Amino acid sequence: MTRINLTVDGSNVSDDVEPRMLLVQYLREKLGKTGTVIGCDTSNCGACTVHLDGVSVKSCNVLAVQADGHEVTTIEGLAQDGELHQVQKSFRECHGLQCGFCTPGMIMQSVDLLNNNPNPSEEEIRLGLEGNLCRCTGYHNIVKSVQHAAAQGGAQ
Amino acid sequence: MTAVQETPAPEIGKDRRRKEDQRLITGRTRWTDNITLPGMLHLAMVRSPFAHATITNIDKSAAEASPNVVRVITGADVAEEQGGLPNAWPITPDQVTPNHPPIAVDRVVFAGEIVAVIVARSAAEARDAAELVDIDYDELPAALDLKEAAEDKILAHPELGTNKSAFWKFDSAEAGTGGNVDEAIAKARADGIVLEREYRQQRLIPAFMEPRSTVVDPTGEQITMWSATQIPHILKFLLAAVTGVSEAKIRVIAPDVGGGFGGKLQTTPEEFITFLVARKLGKPVKYTETRSESLMAAHHGRDQWQKLTLSAEKDGTVTGFKVELLADLGSHVSLVGGGVPVLGAFMFNSIYKFPAYQFSVQTVLTNKTWTDAYRGAGRPEATYAIERIMDELAAEVGVDPFVIREQNWITHEEFPFTTVAGLEYDSGNYEAATARAKELFGYDELRAEQKRRRESGDQVQLGIGVSTFTEMCGLAPSRVLGSLDYGAGGWEHASVRMLPTGKVEVLTGASAHGQGHETAFSQIVADRLGVAFEDVEVLHGDTMVSHKGLDTYGSRSLVVGGEAIVKAADKVIEKAKPIAAHLLEASVDDLEFSAGRFTVKGTDQGLAMAEVALATFAAHNLPDGVEPSLDSDATFDPVNFNYPHGTHLCAMEVDTETGQVTMRKYAACDDIGNIVNPLIVSGQLHGGLVQGIAQALWEEAVHDDAGTLVTGSFVDYLLPTSADTISFDLDHTTSPATTNTLGTKGVGEAGTIASTPAVVNAVVDAVRHLGVHDVRMPCTPERVWNAINDARSGGGGGAQTETVGAAAPHFDESTGMDGTVDRTSGGTEA
Numbered sequence: 001m002t003r004i005n006l007t008v009d010g011s012n013v014s015d016d017v018e019p020r021m022l023l024v025q026y027l028r029e030k031l032g033k034t035g036t037v038i039g040c041d042t043s044n045c046g047a048c049t050v051h052l053d054g055v056s057v058k059s060c061n062v063l064a065v066q067a068d069g070h071e072v073t074t075i076e077g078l079a080q081d082g083e084l085h086q087v088q089k090s091f092r093e094c095h096g097l098q099c100g101f102c103t104p105g106m107i108m109q110s111v112d113l114l115n116n117n118p119n120p121s122e123e124e125i126r127l128g129l130e131g132n133l134c135r136c137t138g139y140h141n142i143v144k145s146v147q148h149a150a151a152q153g154g155a156q
Numbered sequence: 157m158t159a160v161q162e163t164p165a166p167e168i169g170k171d172r173r174r175k176e177d178q179r180l181i182t183g184r185t186r187w188t189d190n191i192t193l194p195g196m197l198h199l200a201m202v203r204s205p206f207a208h209a210t211i212t213n214i215d216k217s218a219a220e221a222s223p224n225v226v227r228v229i230t231g232a233d234v235a236e237e238q239g240g241l242p243n244a245w246p247i248t249p250d251q252v253t254p255n256h257p258p259i260a261v262d263r264v265v266f267a268g269e270i271v272a273v274i275v276a277r278s279a280a281e282a283r284d285a286a287e288l289v290d291i292d293y294d295e296l297p298a299a300l301d302l303k304e305a306a307e308d309k310i311l312a313h314p315e316l317g318t319n320k321s322a323f324w325k326f327d328s329a330e331a332g333t334g335g336n337v338d339e340a341i342a343k344a345r346a347d348g349i350v351l352e353r354e355y356r357q358q359r360l361i362p363a364f365m366e367p368r369s370t371v372v373d374p375t376g377e378q379i380t381m382w383s384a385t386q387i388p389h390i391l392k393f394l395l396a397a398v399t400g401v402s403e404a405k406i407r408v409i410a411p412d413v414g415g416g417f418g419g420k421l422q423t424t425p426e427e428f429i430t431f432l433v434a435r436k437l438g439k440p441v442k443y444t445e446t447r448s449e450s451l452m453a454a455h456h457g458r459d460q461w462q463k464l465t466l467s468a469e470k471d472g473t474v475t476g477f478k479v480e481l482l483a484d485l486g487s488h489v490s491l492v493g494g495g496v497p498v499l500g501a502f503m504f505n506s507i508y509k510f511p512a513y514q515f516s517v518q519t520v521l522t523n524k525t526w527t528d529a530y531r532g533a534g535r536p537e538a539t540y541a542i543e544r545i546m547d548e549l550a551a552e553v554g555v556d557p558f559v560i561r562e563q564n565w566i567t568h569e570e571f572p573f574t575t576v577a578g579l580e581y582d583s584g585n586y587e588a589a590t591a592r593a594k595e596l597f598g599y600d601e602l603r604a605e606q607k608r609r610r611e612s613g614d615q616v617q618l619g620i621g622v623s624t625f626t627e628m629c630g631l632a633p634s635r636v637l638g639s640l641d642y643g644a645g646g647w648e649h650a651s652v653r654m655l656p657t658g659k660v661e662v663l664t665g666a667s668a669h670g671q672g673h674e675t676a677f678s679q680i681v682a683d684r685l686g687v688a689f690e691d692v693e694v695l696h697g698d699t700m701v702s703h704k705g706l707d708t709y710g711s712r713s714l715v716v717g718g719e720a721i722v723k724a725a726d727k728v729i730e731k732a733k734p735i736a737a738h739l740l741e742a743s744v745d746d747l748e749f750s751a752g753r754f755t756v757k758g759t760d761q762g763l764a765m766a767e768v769a770l771a772t773f774a775a776h777n778l779p780d781g782v783e784p785s786l787d788s789d790a791t792f793d794p795v796n797f798n799y800p801h802g803t804h805l806c807a808m809e810v811d812t813e814t815g816q817v818t819m820r821k822y823a824a825c826d827d828i829g830n831i832v833n834p835l836i837v838s839g840q841l842h843g844g845l846v847q848g849i850a851q852a853l854w855e856e857a858v859h860d861d862a863g864t865l866v867t868g869s870f871v872d873y874l875l876p877t878s879a880d881t882i883s884f885d886l887d888h889t890t891s892p893a894t895t896n897t898l899g900t901k902g903v904g905e906a907g908t909i910a911s912t913p914a915v916v917n918a919v920v921d922a923v924r925h926l927g928v929h930d931v932r933m934p935c936t937p938e939r940v941w942n943a944i945n946d947a948r949s950g951g952g953g954g955a956q957t958e959t960v961g962a963a964a965p966h967f968d969e970s971t972g973m974d975g976t977v978d979r980t981s982g983g984t985e986a
Contacts (some may be wrong), residue, residue, distance in 0.1 A: 012485050018280075034190035035183015039365050040447035046871035047365060070680065075183035083179070092177040095835045098843065099670025100180030101365040101414030106179060122883070130879040135415050136670050138846030138907075139878040141839055143855075 004068040009016065011148050016066045023057075024048040026064035027074060035076040035104050039133070046132030047060070049105035055104045056112035058105075058131070074106035078104025078111070086154040089109050089144070096145030098136035110146045116156045164319035164751065167679035167689050168898070171835040174675040174693075176668075181697065188369035188382045193440035196371075197226055200282035201452065202272040202289045202444075204264035207298035207752055207863025208312070211262055214272060215290040215546060223262055224277035227437065231261035237687075238355050238432055239398040241423060243392075243451045245495035245642035247519070249467065251322040254313045254521065256488045257974060258425035258432070265312060266487040266523050267864050268452035270425055279444070298523040298863040302484045305522045312521040321485055322494050325516040326577065327500050327579070334576035335512035335926035337467075340476025347516035348475065351466040351548050356932050357537045359459040359484070359857040361451050361873055362530045362787035366414020367764075368454060369444040370427050372434035379435065380407045386416040387707040388667055389792070391646070392699045394423045395431060410697040412667035412861040417847065418529035420669065421709045422491050431907035432572055447754025453871055456857050457530020460497060462541045472553040472560045475623040476512035479504045488528035491531070494519040498640060499534030499628075502577040506542045506562040507586055507626045507801060512575040523863050529709060531847055531908045535627045543623045543913035544930075551924060556603075556939065557579070557622045557917070558590065564622065572894070581799045583891040586624060589825045590684055593803035596885045602807055610925055618820070619808045619922025621936060623914035626801035634793050641705035647793035649704040652681065652728050654786035656773035660687055662694045662724075665705015671904065672836040675715055679832055680718055680898070684725040685750020685765055704791070711800075711902025714832065719790035719896045727788035732768045735786075738779040739763060739771055754769025769897030775796065798893045800901040801825035804910040808918035812926065817853065817919055823885040824910065829893040829901035837903050840964035844907020850876050851908075852915035854934050923947075 001016040008031060015030050027033040027050070036059060040049030051073040054068040061070075079084045087110050090096065097103040106129065113120060113128035120128060125146045126139070134142060146154075179185055183478040212447040216228040219698040222622040229239070260269050274291050276282035299305040303320045305660070312319050317457040328334030344350045371382040379401065385391055388408040394405040413420065421620050426443050434441040445454070460904050463480040505513050525530055532539075550560040566573045568585040572574040575581060594600075606618040631637075634645030662681055678692035695701050707715075735742040736754035740761055747754050753763035768786070771777065775784035809818040822845065858866045867873035891897025912933070919935045920928060927947030931939055 026964070028190075035185060036186075036189070037187060037366070038189075039367065040870045042447065042869045042871050045365065045447070075181075078184060084739075088181040091181050092173050095839050097173065097177060099179055099365065099413065099415040100176070100185065100840055101182050101187070104183050124883075126878040130877045132367065132875060133875050135363060135417070135847075135875065137839055138842035138844070138884075140842040140883050143878060143883060144537045144582050 006067050007071040021064045025061040036074045047105040049108040051155035087149045090149035091147045094145040096142045102134040158898045167682040172773045188384045189444045191371045195438040198279040198282045199443040200274045200286040201270045202286045204269045207267045208296040209293035213292040213855040218288040219285040224673040225285045228276040229260035229273045231891040235261045247494045248322040253489045266597045305509050306520045312523045319521045321519040328513040328576045333578040335478040337478045340512040349468040351971050353464045355462045357458040357460040360457045362417045362419025363416035367445045367450045370430040371442045372430045373440040374434040382409045385410050390707040394877045407700045416669045417531040419544040420606040421529045455528040456525050473747045480514045484705045486524045488526045490526045490528045496533045498540035503538035510576045532905045536909045540913045541623045547917045582894040585891050588829050590803040593825040596807040615924040619918040621806040621914040621918025623804040623910050625910040626887040627712035627909050628797040630798045631712045632717035640879045648717040648720045649791045650724045651789045654769035660692045663702040666713035667697045676832045711904040716767040720790050723790035724788045736768045738761050796895045798901040800828040804914040806914040806918040812920040813939035825887045827889045828903045830899040840903045841907045845911045850913030852912045
């Protein structure tokens with residue numbers, strides 16, 4: 001067991017974890033942050049995407065011990081003071097989700113994309129979300145959601 | 157009592173944002189795997205690495221000694237009590253149906269079958285211990301290739317003596333719905349056109365994003381199962397039927413479910429095992445699969461060979477169509493299993509007026525993962541076959557693909573139209589949908605560009621693919637299902653309850669897993685009862701709340717479930733009427749109900765539904781003999797399927813030097829009758845389109861020569877990403893359905909059914925002038941390149957037959973296990 005101390009969605013947390021424990025397992029099993037989900041074993045699907053120090057990572061690809069001393073933001077910590085992030089609003093507005101399983105990862109990745117490129121072209125959006133799989137939407141309305149968020153100043 | 161208000165704009169037709177979304181975009185979700193209960197134990201499955209083998213010994217001592225392992229269970233341990241998984245649709249009385257134990261007992265019949273179950277205090281410890289179970293197998297020859305299996309060369313289940321499960325046939329001459337197809341073909345051979353084609357429907361994997369998960373809590377009097385399922389009601393019924401536990405003691409909950417597409421229309425070994433272990437140990441138990449397990453052991457879809465014979469006059473008027481299918485069931489006849497191809501039996505004639513038609517299917521057992529419904533289930537296969545061969549006929553006659561279609565399709569004046577397959581199409585307008593689709597697409601301009609590129613010998617050629625599809629959906633009239641030997645009916649149940657606060661609780665037996673029922677059904681009820689959209693709460697997916705239902709599949713929720721809600725709401729109004737009349741001191745006959753208010757005709761006296769609800773709850777002043785309740789139930793059984801249709805157009809660019817295919821444009825006009833929520837409809841179509849496009853271009857479940865699934869992760873099973881796909885141009889024409897009051901038709905499967913042939917027709921159209929007349933799906937650059945070069949070297953331009961090699965495992969003896977198998981020689985067919 002290894003002791004880790006980190007900030008998750010604004011709260012300081014501290015736990016003893018097995019060195020092999022993935023960040024996503026830590027979030028779900030130890031912290032109950034079940035908004036972040038697991039969709040594959042091979043880091044292809046991106047459903048588990050969170051922000052580590054403000055940058056998107058697939059939390060199945062990070063060990064919990066690697067997050068020691070860092071700041072993690074999950075889908076549950078994206079809204080501030082009850083106000084949804086613009087990207088969350090845009091996904092609802094543009095019907096960018098159906099079953100919603102990929103949505104936490106898709107939103108976290110979209111936020112990161114817009115942080116890096118506040119006015120992306122359709123192609124840049126499509127390439128920027130390439131690491132996140134969705135089986136419901138055919139991506140059409142996800143792309144529109146990101147465009148909508150960009151038009152609303154989505155990078156905050 | 158207020159004056160009559162202005163009638164608000166109807167909810168039906170509004171692009172309401174979804175009620176479901178708030179929790180889904182904030183992570184406040186209840187997926188089954190999120191559930192943790194006190195004392196909960198976790199399962200891990202030990203699965204067979206072999207496609208066919210005898211289990212000779214299982215040593216579980218090391219696993220049992222592993223930390224925090226509670227129990228290790230083999231098939232032999234529970235052979236007497238585990239029961240068998242059900243097949244709900246024996247398509248013939250003499251269907252050969254192997255036993256389907258949840259845990260294999262003495263023989264495994266596909267790679268991925270469960271052989272032992274670890275129960276431990278954590279999921280990780282269960283997984284660790286699964287590695288320690290030592291199993292000895294005697295490997296047996298495996299029946300893998302569908303055509304060879306149909307010849308009984310190697311038996312998937314030796315004790316059955318055959319791989320042939322069932323042979324099912326429809327013949328229009330025998331049914332009295334048309335002529336004799338063999339006579340039509342013979343006549344055309346003498347003086348007409350006969351097209352003979354064989355198409356492959358490759359095996360696909362539904363690949364819903366949420367891996368399957370099941371939690372069972374046996375504490376308390378009732379056993380509660382949470383499961384990532386499309387079918388909580390059917391699952392409850394079958395758990396009871398198989399295990400002998402009273403239905404009344406089982407509660408099944410489908411909480412938030414992350415997609416299904418038919419893949420969660422199943423009662424699974426994992427569900428039965430979790431149920432069994434929880435009962436055995438008296439503790440809550442959870443099982444969540446890995447993605448690899450999901451791809452390997454959750455059911456697959458499609459997997460057919462289609463032998464087609466089309467006869468026509470020389471001018472392209474079709475005279476007969478004969479369809480002979482081989483369908484791969486995999487290792488078992490699963491829940492719907494053999495019924496899937498039968499769902500396509502009535503659809504190969506599609507929108508056309510064929511005088512003679514025959515369909516037959518031979519279902520075949522093999523040692524591969526079992527197959528069952530995948531989005532469209534039978535109808536995509538049928539649509540692919542007919543729309544591909546209609547393009548072939550156009551090429552043969554030398555006319556535009558639309559000329560052949562117009563010559564043969566049912567015209568809008570001819571509805572209702574009874575087809576050669578015996579179905580009555582209630583409404584449609586193929587001319588109108590086609591005209592709009594061509595306009596959206598810019599058909600004439602793209603044809604002109606295609607001509608220019610051909611004439612200039614451009615390296616990148618343009619192809620245009622047409623698909624004018626229809627489907628039968630809204631499963632289904634119970635009588636029809638009965639006549640096809642399906643084990644259940646096709647009705648749907650709903651309850652509508654007026655609450656004392658004026659809010660409305662709606663229970664539906666449909667079980668959404670991403671479709672947006674909470675939103676669309678709220679719109680229907682808001683209009684019907686004249687209440688605010690926000691005041692309607694739709695509850696579903698829990699058999700203790702919504703006690704009766706037949707769940708969600710087959711594009712049925714709106715057209716069957718929605719209609720049940722309409723009927724229940726109408727009953728609420730009828731129940732409220734005498735109470736309102738009493739309170740208004742008027743005669744029932746003098747009341748009218750509109751926009752949520754009962755008013756006395758010719759006066760401004762009235763009561764809102766909410767006021768009547770509160771008075772009914774108080775029950776202080778009700779008419780004699782009237783029960784104090786505005787709750788109503790309704791069960792709706794449709795009299796017919798419904799028949800959405802549409803015209804889909806796809807432009808593909810094909811690089812003739814590299815075989816690279818790129819989608820340039822996709823436009824479609826769908827006629828799905830009246831639309832409740834256009835935003836939700838657009839989402840259903842986009843997602844459906846991409847699944848159909850993915851069959852055409854990317855997806856295939858591939859097994860190697862030993863029967864191991866090579867595409868067992870998302871590294872190898874190619875789901876399209878946002879970077880692979882494009883945005884679509886969609887519109888609608890409207891021919892309301894005549895068999896439900898809302899005039900709606902199903903839309904959940906439409907995109908998937910329509911798009912696959914549009915894409916492949918476009919790919920073939922791009923290179924037809926080079927001599928190519930088929931490319932087998934998925935149309936990978938490799939296969940396209942081979943098709944072009946095969947045609948150039950005089951190979952006839954047909955589908956490649958030498959498509960082996962890509963299926964080879966990454967690490968193979970022949971390469972010294974270094975992963976450098978030569979994969980350049982073609983596709984994948986074993």
